[in-house]
Amino acid sequence: MSVNASSAQSVTRPESVIIVGAGIIGASTALYLAREGVSVTLVDQHSIGWGASGRNAGYISMLSRAPGAELELAQLSRSLYPQLADEIDDFEFQANGAVVFYYEDQLPLIDGFVARRTADGLPMEIVDGDRARELCPLLPEDVVGAIHSKSDCYIHPGKFTEALVAAAVKEGANVVFADGLGLELRDGRCVGVDTSEGLLTADAVAVCTGSWTSQLLAKAGLPFHLVHLRMQMAQTAPVEDTRFDVAVYGPSLFHEYAFVRELPGYDDDLVLHPLQHIMPEVGLLELVCQRADGRLWLGCPIEFVDGPDDSQEPTVAGMAQTFAVLGDHIPALQHLPVERIWAGIAPQTGDGKPVLSKVPSLPGLFIGAGHAYGATVGPGSGRVLADLVLGQEPSIDAEPFRYDRAVITEGVSRSVTLG
Ligand SMILES: Cc1cc2nc3c(=O)[nH]c(=O)nc-3n(C[C@H](O)[C@H](O)[C@H](O)COP(=O)(O)OP(=O)(O)OC[C@H]3O[C@@H](n4cnc5c(N)ncnc54)[C@H](O)[C@@H]3O)c2cc1C
Structure with missing residues (x-):
């Protein structure tokens, strides 16, 4: 050329x-x-x-996009995804929304979060614990409800x-x-x-x-x-007897976004699992989704690293936090065989x-x-x-x-x- x-x-x-x-x-x-x-x-x-x-989780995460330009770009992208799913090779596009499950502890935050995001133009509703378990049968009985964000999706990245x-x-x-x-x-x-x-x-x-x-x-x-973030994932063996097709988030998610931390009533102690205080350098975008082959993907710890050529290998702290918090929040995960773990580096602007x-x-x-x-x-x-x-x-x-x-x-x- x-x-x-x-x-x-x-x-x-x-x-x-x-x-x-x-x-x-x-x-x-x-x-x-x-x-x-x-x-x-x-x-x-x-x-x-x-x-x-x-290497990423494949979440098309509408509910966590900051209002303004970031959300506008995400909405443009969201509008293009269904066309791409029709036009190009299969990439496991799942458009049934996301659920953020929660326990009694997080109740003071939920109405404010949903009101804020609804005002931002994101379709979402609060569902009770039974409906949350219909959407994701892995969730335990003490989950009292979930935010069902309708425009969220996930893909196989x-x-x-x-x-x-x-x-x-x-x-x-x-x-x-x-x-x-x-x-x-x-x-x-x-x-x-x-x-x-x-x-x-x-x-x-x-x-x-x-x-x-x-x-x-x-x-x-x-x-x-840029600053650089190492993020990590784990994959379980296929789960044959339980199927779900929503992107699932746990309550630790709320801690990772500045606009959520600014909501009235927000308090770290409402959303952070006690184990997260042991490793405060590691954030957790707490998530679980099921791939087309039945395997579960679990994630996603976040650590600042010095540069893009820092290790792209999973760390003890990252995996410990992921397995401990998700294992405690969703006991059904505890005995699943882990097939694979991996990490990647993502950039972040100021x-x-x-x-x-x-x-x-x-x-x-x-x-x-x-x-x-x-x-x-x-x-x-x-x-x-x-x-x-x-x-x-x-x-x-x-x-x-x-x-x-x-x-x-x-x-x-x-x-x-x-x-
Ligand atoms: C574990 C993990 C989970 C994540 N989960 C999500 C999620 O659920 N949802 C979400 O929206 N985002 C998620 N992300 C972030 C997302 O993966 C990134 O934002 C996105 O992949 C960035 O895409 P990119 O094309 O900009 O960069 P990359 O995918 O990093 O691609 C850059 C490419 O450039 C090539 N390259 C670099 N330098 C050169 C050079 N000099 N010459 C030739 N080639 C070069 C590299 O080889 C690489 O292939 C996650 C990230 C990680 C690591």
């Missing part, structure tokens, strides 16, 4: 685009651009979904990433496995990527390298400040919002990165980034996702939380 440098100066609608990073964001962007007739080359240093996209890439390839995209060593700059413009397999050039480049974005952009003198943006100082360069909840917003982010690359107005306001915000270019603190 090559580009005529003189025509590149005047291009507004690129004919060719290199996307670095075959995670959910790069793959979604690749599909939407390829469908518009753009010649797409998708580059990854490892394999499709090797990063966080092949690895299958989803593979399906997006396969669909993009059917539309003509090329996939290249190579290490993106640096951006190729000519006459103040980004015209390609230098890779371990040689130089690739195109009319535009989209950097969708997840947690590794700071490293690639730094080589072009562009700052990109204001919780990803970057979906051109780079004003470097024409030809676009960024789709900084996603801490990329399964939730992936298709929406891909759609917005594809529109920006094409010079089209996105269907939502992309200003909040600009690259040149201070939290991205100047820095973030480690006290950043998920929402």
